[in-house]
Amino acid sequence: MTTSTLRSSNYTALQPLADTEFNFFRQWLFQNSGITLNDSKKSLVSGRLSKRIAKLGLGSFSAYLKIIRSGDKEEAQVLLNILTTNETYFFREHKHFEFMQSVILPDLKQAGKVSVWSAAASTGEEAYTVALIMADAFGLHGPWSVTGTDINTEVLSIGQRAIYPIEASVKIPESYRKKYCLKGKGKDQGLFRICGELRKQVNFTQHNLMQPYAGTERFNLVFLRNVLIYFDLEEKKEILRHVMNSMTPGGWLLVGHSESITGYSERIKQYQPGCYRLIS
Numbered sequence: 001m002t003t004s005t006l007r008s009s010n011y012t013a014l015q016p017l018a019d020t021e022f023n024f025f026r027q028w029l030f031q032n033s034g035i036t037l038n039d040s041k042k043s044l045v046s047g048r049l050s051k052r053i054a055k056l057g058l059g060s061f062s063a064y065l066k067i068i069r070s071g072d073k074e075e076a077q078v079l080l081n082i083l084t085t086n087e088t089y090f091f092r093e094h095k096h097f098e099f100m101q102s103v104i105l106p107d108l109k110q111a112g113k114v115s116v117w118s119a120a121a122s123t124g125e126e127a128y129t130v131a132l133i134m135a136d137a138f139g140l141h142g143p144w145s146v147t148g149t150d151i152n153t154e155v156l157s158i159g160q161r162a163i164y165p166i167e168a169s170v171k172i173p174e175s176y177r178k179k180y181c182l183k184g185k186g187k188d189q190g191l192f193r194i195c196g197e198l199r200k201q202v203n204f205t206q207h208n209l210m211q212p213y214a215g216t217e218r219f220n221l222v223f224l225r226n227v228l229i230y231f232d233l234e235e236k237k238e239i240l241r242h243v244m245n246s247m248t249p250g251g252w253l254l255v256g257h258s259e260s261i262t263g264y265s266e267r268i269k270q271y272q273p274g275c276y277r278l279i280s
């Protein structure tokens with residue numbers, strides 16, 4: 001960028017994020033989501049906040065901090081959206097889905113209705129991966145549902161739309177793709193959408209894992225994957241308590257391959273690494 005384009009785009013270099021400001025934002029995030037950010041996350045926070053500050057036309061981190069401190073609810077949600085990390089993809093950690101097909105679903109066959117919870121759903125790929133498998137196992141209009149929840153409202157709206165770049169579909173086995181995915185044409189070239197009938201079985205709603213689940217539904221199977229890594233031990237245990245209270249007795253709970261909750265509660269028993277059952 002030349003000096004003249006810098007001037008014409010009204011670009012103002014920000015003073016670096018001060019430690020006191022970083023501490024404010026990480027305490028705020030902890031209070032509002034339970035997430036712990038260690039010192040190494042300062043440049044990540046600084047980068048993400050800088051973009052928002054530029055968009056708002058503000059000149060400093062402290063000006064943005066004042067807006068958050070003033071209690072602006074809309075901006076608080078934007079800040080939560082900015083500070084959460086949402087990486088996900090279809091059939092992520094595919095061994096879980098093989099296990100779901102070979103062990104969990106046969107076990108749940110007698111359950112009547114099967115309710116599945118994608119408890120940190122991000123943009124919805126995990127919830128739809130589950131839905132593809134459920135549709136094949138129990139029928140597209142069978143007695144099952146998937147609930148996707150997240151604290152981040154922006155990712156939830158992507159999940160609700162269910163439109164993804166075509167490259168994301170390579171992770172989906174071809175047989176599912178043919179049956180349940182619609183390729184975009186014309187202006188939607190390069191995109192695909194999960195078909196309407198499958199979308200009807202999947203609901204997205206905002207939920208903070210640090211709080212008890214507000215719905216009355218009890219889940220037979222919960223995916224709590226790649227989210228506990230953002231929390232310290234006490235918060236992990238609190239999240240687990242709330243999740244267990246929303247499960248059916250004998251229900252299944254899956255965590256990410258790099259996460260373990262063994263020993264966190266006497267109410268769960270490890271079935272195999274990453275896979276637990278509620279025993280009481």
Ligand SMILES: C[S@@+](CC[C@H](N)C(=O)[O-])C[C@H]1O[C@@H](n2cnc3c(N)ncnc32)[C@H](O)[C@@H]1O
Binds near residue numbers: 119
């Ligand atoms: C890395 S993604 C994991 C997505 C998916 N479960 C997977 O394994 O691919 C983590 C998600 O957890 C969400 N999250 C973080 N803290 C949360 C909280 N307190 N309550 C609910 N969701 C939270 C983030 O917004 C993010 O979308």
